[in-house]
Amino acid sequence: MAITREITYFNSFIIKKTVESGPGKASWPSLPWNSTGYPTFPLEVSTATSDVEYDWYVEESRIRGGYNNTQVDLGVKAYITETEDDKLVLENGLIYSGLYNSRTGVNETNVFSTGENITKEVDPRYGGIQKLYTTDTNLIIFQEDKVSNALIDKDAIYTADGNPALTATQLVIGQINQYSGEYGISDNPESFAFKGSRIYFSDKNRSAIMRLSRDGLTEISRYGMRDYFRDTLADISESFDATSEVVFYSLSPVYPPVGPGEPTPTDTDTWNIIGGVNDSSVSKIELGMATSRAFGGLNGIYVISITSINTTNNTATIKFNQTVQTDNLASVDLYLIRFVKDKVVGAYDNFYDKYVVSMQQTELETYNTLSFNDSNNGWTSLWDYDPSFGGTLNNIYYTTKGGSIWKHYDESVINNRGTFYGTYYPTSVTLSFNPMVSVSKNFNAVNYEGTNGWQADFFLSDPTGNLQSNSYKDESSFIYSYDEGAYTESGVTYRVGFNIKENKYFANLVNKGVQVNNQNTIPQGIPGQVVPGASMSGIKGFFATVKLSTDNTTDLGGAKNLFAVSSNFVKS
Numbered sequence: 001m002a003i004t005r006e007i008t009y010f011n012s013f014i015i016k017k018t019v020e021s022g023p024g025k026a027s028w029p030s031l032p033w034n035s036t037g038y039p040t041f042p043l044e045v046s047t048a049t050s051d052v053e054y055d056w057y058v059e060e061s062r063i064r065g066g067y068n069n070t071q072v073d074l075g076v077k078a079y080i081t082e083t084e085d086d087k088l089v090l091e092n093g094l095i096y097s098g099l100y101n102s103r104t105g106v107n108e109t110n111v112f113s114t115g116e117n118i119t120k121e122v123d124p125r126y127g128g129i130q131k132l133y134t135t136d137t138n139l140i141i142f143q144e145d146k147v148s149n150a151l152i153d154k155d156a157i158y159t160a161d162g163n164p165a166l167t168a169t170q171l172v173i174g175q176i177n178q179y180s181g182e183y184g185i186s187d188n189p190e191s192f193a194f195k196g197s198r199i200y201f202s203d204k205n206r207s208a209i210m211r212l213s214r215d216g217l218t219e220i221s222r223y224g225m226r227d228y229f230r231d232t233l234a235d236i237s238e239s240f241d242a243t244s245e246v247v248f249y250s251l252s253p254v255y256p257p258v259g260p261g262e263p264t265p266t267d268t269d270t271w272n273i274i275g276g277v278n279d280s281s282v283s284k285i286e287l288g289m290a291t292s293r294a295f296g297g298l299n300g301i302y303v304i305s306i307t308s309i310n311t312t313n314n315t316a317t318i319k320f321n322q323t324v325q326t327d328n329l330a331s332v333d334l335y336l337i338r339f340v341k342d343k344v345v346g347a348y349d350n351f352y353d354k355y356v357v358s359m360q361q362t363e364l365e366t367y368n369t370l371s372f373n374d375s376n377n378g379w380t381s382l383w384d385y386d387p388s389f390g391g392t393l394n395n396i397y398y399t400t401k402g403g404s405i406w407k408h409y410d411e412s413v414i415n416n417r418g419t420f421y422g423t424y425y426p427t428s429v430t431l432s433f434n435p436m437v438s439v440s441k442n443f444n445a446v447n448y449e450g451t452n453g454w455q456a457d458f459f460l461s462d463p464t465g466n467l468q469s470n471s472y473k474d475e476s477s478f479i480y481s482y483d484e485g486a487y488t489e490s491g492v493t494y495r496v497g498f499n500i501k502e503n504k505y506f507a508n509l510v511n512k513g514v515q516v517n518n519q520n521t522i523p524q525g526i527p528g529q530v531v532p533g534a535s536m537s538g539i540k541g542f543f544a545t546v547k548l549s550t551d552n553t554t555d556l557g558g559a560k561n562l563f564a565v566s567s568n569f570v571k572s
Contacts, residue, residue, distance in 0.1 A: 092122050092123070092128055094121070094129070094173055095118055097109050098110075098111035117171070120176065126145040127143050127145050127184065130143065131192055134152070135197070138150065139173070140199070141176070144187060145184035145186075145205060146178060146183070147183060147212060148177060149176070149177045151173075151174030152174065153171075181216070185201045188202050188344040190343055190344065190346065190389075191344040193348040193355055198213045200220075200348070200355040202344045202346065202357060207229055208222075209357060232368050233359060240339045253324075255268050256270075267323035267325055268323055268326060270317065271319075271324070271332075272317055273316045282314055283309075285306055287305070287306065288303060289339075290302045290339065291320065291334055291336055301321060302320065302321055342359075343359075345357070345389065347391055349408070351409055355371065369384070369386060370383070385425075388402070396408075401421045415558045426550045426551075428550070432545050433543060435569070441541065442538040442570050443461070443538065443544050443569045444569065446506070448563075448566070449504055450562040453558075454498070454548050454549070455479060456476070456498075457549055458478070459509055459544060461474040461475070461541025462542050473541075476509040477511075477512050479498060481551040483553065484553055511538055544567065
């Protein structure tokens, strides 16, 4: 007697034949009546050449197909493909995969077992995760507004008195503990740098530069620079903006070859650059630049490759991520737009043991680069370079700029000091003199101890007079360096700048008063006080500011030392 029996898994084999669903594609057949959305079911085997080339698949449950052979596991069928993957974006979530065993070669880094608890989330109130860093077998998690510490391969059990005790656990990501303080890395993970147990980063949202160490979070920007970082970080934008400068090119489309009877293409993704107008150079083209050619505006079409670059002839070949409308023209004008984002680049210089942070306004092409030294908890220097990336390798400090690597402090290059990315920048030091704070003084000379090659760009007093209308600043004339200020007259050498006596360089201050009126400066002596001129010496004020810098000729790029700067003054 015939019976109908339900089986939990197929224990026979079936031969399935794929059917074509598009050029170079195949899909599994479906029901004989061809339900909507399913391919046609092959009711019979065709001997046509085109059909014979299709693949046949054999599926069965018993190894080698024997009647009494071992049945395979009732697991996942290898051919099953998820055509519409569901996606869940968790900006505050963590997930981990399987392991890679280098000895056995077993790689499970692409395995995410849904049967295990492989996810962990941090507090969504503090924004998305921007940076992960492992240290001391723990995971440091940087959110926009919070920094946390996640235990790895262990968990914490708290005793009756509230003290934690670590214990082994099967969990990869254990308990997550937040560091004290409402600080995060904002939207600038590029500011991250570390040395040993100390981590440095910026928090634009709170106008702070931070240090994470064993004592927790410390706002190092408050060490004498709080107002500076408050104002500078406020100008850093977190959004991607199109450059105001649009690069304009004349291009010719490169159409793919067509076969007999095939239609001539009207659009293409590959273009030969013949040059542009307004001195456009192919060197300005970058990956990711968008085009506004198609459909009259930005449309998600961007450059994915740049080849055959010839800067002499100003030609190149570019390829977009999709085809661009050509209107069947032999030559087409096209705009390429670059999207930029302001950056806060961080790096650690092991050579001089300092954290370097560069706050860059990309579109304006302005930057402020500073360095912090832990030994004195102070910001020691301002720098004339803006790196794209930086770090220390084998105790050598490197930075990158424009796709090139720059080696700092290279002693093998003669007179390389003050040179960054091939450009020389003079070194300068600005100092203030404020002895006897409430006493009006007359500064009559400036002196320094160091090497030859320093000049005084200015020696300037504080404003005096009626500050509500007209005010005045005493300022000295420019003071040349020892060599640049030398001149010969009747065979005798004279100096109009720094002179040297007893291994100390000195110069008299020649006054040139400056009236400040409605933000304009007018050379003019202070009425009834100091008369400017070459015969008059002295700068009058409560305090004075002097800027010393290296000149442009004396041992250019060589070592320049500056040990001390002083000024002679008398009571006014």
